[in-house]
Amino acid sequence: MTANRAGARTTISVLAGLTVVLFASAVVAAFIIAPPEMEMGDVQRIFYFHVSAAWTAFLAFFVVLVASILYLRTRLIKWDILATSAAEIGVVFTTVTLLSGSVWARSAWGTWWTWEPRMTTTLMLWLIYVAYLLLREMAEDPDRRGVFAAVFGIAAFADVPIVFMSVRWWRSLHPAVVTEEGFNMDPLMLPALFLSLAAFTTLFAYLLLVRAQLGQSESVLAELRQRLYLEDEAADEYREVLTGTG
Amino acid sequence: MLEASERTTLGSPAVPSESGLPSFIATAYAIVAKDVRSELRTRSAVVGSLVFGLLVVVIFNFALNLEGDAARETGSGALWVAIVLAAMMGFNFIFAQEREQGGMEGLLLSSPDPSAIFFGKLAGALLFTLALEAFLFPVFAVFANVSILSPALPAVILLGTLGFVTAGTLFSAMAVTSRARELFLPLLLLPVAVPVLIAAVEGTRVAIQGGPWADLVPALSVLAAFDVVFLALSPVLFQFVIEEMTS
Numbered sequence: 347m348t349a350n351r352a353g354a355r356t357t358i359s360v361l362a363g364l365t366v367v368l369f370a371s372a373v374v375a376a377f378i379i380a381p382p383e384m385e386m387g388d389v390q391r392i393f394y395f396h397v398s399a400a401w402t403a404f405l406a407f408f409v410v411l412v413a414s415i416l417y418l419r420t421r422l423i424k425w426d427i428l429a430t431s432a433a434e435i436g437v438v439f440t441t442v443t444l445l446s447g448s449v450w451a452r453s454a455w456g457t458w459w460t461w462e463p464r465m466t467t468t469l470m471l472w473l474i475y476v477a478y479l480l481l482r483e484m485a486e487d488p489d490r491r492g493v494f495a496a497v498f499g500i501a502a503f504a505d506v507p508i509v510f511m512s513v514r515w516w517r518s519l520h521p522a523v524v525t526e527e528g529f530n531m532d533p534l535m536l537p538a539l540f541l542s543l544a545a546f547t548t549l550f551a552y553l554l555l556v557r558a559q560l561g562q563s564e565s566v567l568a569e570l571r572q573r574l575y576l577e578d579e580a581a582d583e584y585r586e587v588l589t590g591t592g
Numbered sequence: 593m594l595e596a597s598e599r600t601t602l603g604s605p606a607v608p609s610e611s612g613l614p615s616f617i618a619t620a621y622a623i624v625a626k627d628v629r630s631e632l633r634t635r636s637a638v639v640g641s642l643v644f645g646l647l648v649v650v651i652f653n654f655a656l657n658l659e660g661d662a663a664r665e666t667g668s669g670a671l672w673v674a675i676v677l678a679a680m681m682g683f684n685f686i687f688a689q690e691r692e693q694g695g696m697e698g699l700l701l702s703s704p705d706p707s708a709i710f711f712g713k714l715a716g717a718l719l720f721t722l723a724l725e726a727f728l729f730p731v732f733a734v735f736a737n738v739s740i741l742s743p744a745l746p747a748v749i750l751l752g753t754l755g756f757v758t759a760g761t762l763f764s765a766m767a768v769t770s771r772a773r774e775l776f777l778p779l780l781l782l783p784v785a786v787p788v789l790i791a792a793v794e795g796t797r798v799a800i801q802g803g804p805w806a807d808l809v810p811a812l813s814v815l816a817a818f819d820v821v822f823l824a825l826s827p828v829l830f831q832f833v834i835e836e837m838t839s
Binding site: 418470473474477480481484485486487489490493494496497498500501502504505508509511512513515516519 | 771775790
């Protein structure tokens, strides 16, 4: 247990260092090396971080799915902790994706929000996983909370492709205010994109480990509290027997 | 008390347990029969939900002024929102009886197969929601002065209702044991059921406007995809939920 903890602490320090280095290089690559985009100009530079945040959010929700399946199979608390941790981080990164997308849309399309399929799907994703976190708040019993959250985590992930499919078709029915405009990637833009993807992914791994450790500590603390409470009660009873009170 | 009444219901001659039907169907049927009978006697879920659905339709009429072309264009959206909200009111009742006095244990004792319980409950919720729609669609047609006599409409309604009710049954099983039960179900069900809502609204709109079958294909395929995924997934996931409901 202690060796395990020490190992985890080393991994966390390494990940933290790696994240700092990668983020610094990504910032350099995105703001200095990458050329400004021809039509959108400097605003396009948010793209590198926006795409990376979106990728990380999807990765996080995939981790929720895998951890949920493993929890239902094994009923080991660690998988439940991993699923919660990933869901929380996923919601944060989805928020980052929505906000950075909104800023970019304001500049590129002249509007803070448009019901474009990917934006809409991201919003639904955000709502679904906020519901996941609320579900955890509302279920009282810890075992029940774990199982219900896992069931919802699996159903939610299966739902996401259908949401995207329906939203894309729904958008095609209504006149589009803005149309998708792609841009050709300059080879000098690629380092920025890949460094940023790597930086966000290591940041995710770092946050996940820290959050999972916190969850582990919480569950150990809850256990200790429970034991202390029981011992206290036993001691009280013992004292009552000895003194003949009560 | 409830266990005893359930045992008599399950053992009553109405249950075709000796008629050679597979026990899966017999169990599911017994559960539907029990729920329908108890609902017909108490009328606790249906009447309240019907009136609530009617209210939502009326309120949408004030909010959006649904008449003529406006009704044909946006009426299907208002109608499906009314159906979804009223149906969710009723879903809170799906497992309400089992919640008290060990009803869930009784149900589990009566059947070795949890997915039979799921499909029994699903069938009951489906009957309830279809009854709701059988009431709200004509009401909408009269209020908005729109014809709903379209051969495509039943397909949209059936596929849409099936998917919504399947996810609704699974989630209401979780909701019934939780705090803030009434809030729990919509929070989980609405974001997940968005594809159903989108496709049912658009499909109904096309059907009401008398569009060709080809225009309905995207709506029907979204609904079918949702139905297939949730019909496959929900009975499996329900086994884990039901374990927690009894503990």
